[in-house]
Amino acid sequence: MPDLAATLRENGALLGLLLAALLAFTLVWIVVLTRQVVDLRRRMASMTRGSDGRSLEGVLESHLQRVYDVAREVKAVDARATTLEGRGRKSIQxxxxxxxxxxxxxxxxxxxxxxxxxxxxxxxxxxxxxxxxxxxxxxxxxxxxxxxxxxxxxxxxxxxxxxxxxxxxxxx
Incomplete structure (x- = not known):
């Protein structure tokens, strides 16, 4: 044990510099991670805009439902267009x-x-x-x-x- 205390006294300055460098690296890493979190939150907010704070899963389900609704409407419009084309052939042209x-x-x-x-x-x-x-x-x-x-x-x-x-x- 006395040897450890003597080693720490002799290399205290070097150990302090090493701890300071480790602390500086940790602070820089925290800043980088904080920026990434802020950027992710901004992206998440833009994806969930207008969704009243729902989860991303809820937003995706809502959009998927809209896609299904639009596909159903396109099918209906296509059927109507086919009907109208048939009627149009029989109109005076x-x-x-x-x-x-x-x-x-x-x-x-x-x-x-x-x-x-x-x-x-x-x-x-x-x-x-x-x-x-x-x-x-x-x-x-x-x-x-x-x-x-x-x-x-x-x-x-x-x-x-x-x-x-x-x-x-x-x-x-």
Whole structure:
């Protein structure tokens, strides 16, 4: 034991410096760790912002539920889009209009034939024949761009125009 006390007295300055260096290293390490903890808390706060102080697990569950909800909504929108595409194919998309004067005793082109077709070229052709005494209106079905009944030249031209136009203004 006396040897230990003598050794400590002889090397006291060196031992003090060694302890001071160890203390300085420990303080630096504490500062580094404190900065890391502060940075982690800041990151955690940014990830849980708006979550009313819930745990990160709760926030992740909430976000995952939102992802599932959005996926379900996307599926519903996709189904609606498919339905609307099918309905859109059956809506009038092609229009052909021909104006003409079938009788010499009337002025200008007051008679007309208009073809209204969907994307499959199914639809109807409507003709109006105007004379001085009367106006007559006729309608004939069209299937795949072909009349189910014989078409007049003007009706056939209206169907031809409708088949060649898509999403544009009808030609007069």
């Amino acid at each position: 092609r229009v052909g209009l021909v104006r003409f004067n079938p009788f010499e005793d009337t002025g200008s082109n007051q008679s007309f034939a208009v073809a209204l077709l969907d994307d499959d070229e199914d639809g109807i052709v409507i003709s109006s024949l105007h004379s001085r005494q009367t106006t007559r209106v006729y309608a004939k079905p069209i299937s795949a761009g072909i009349g189910d009944a014989p078409l007049s030249a003007e009706e056939a031209e209206a169907v031809r125009l409708a088949r060649t136009t898509r999403g544009t203004r009808p030609r007069a």
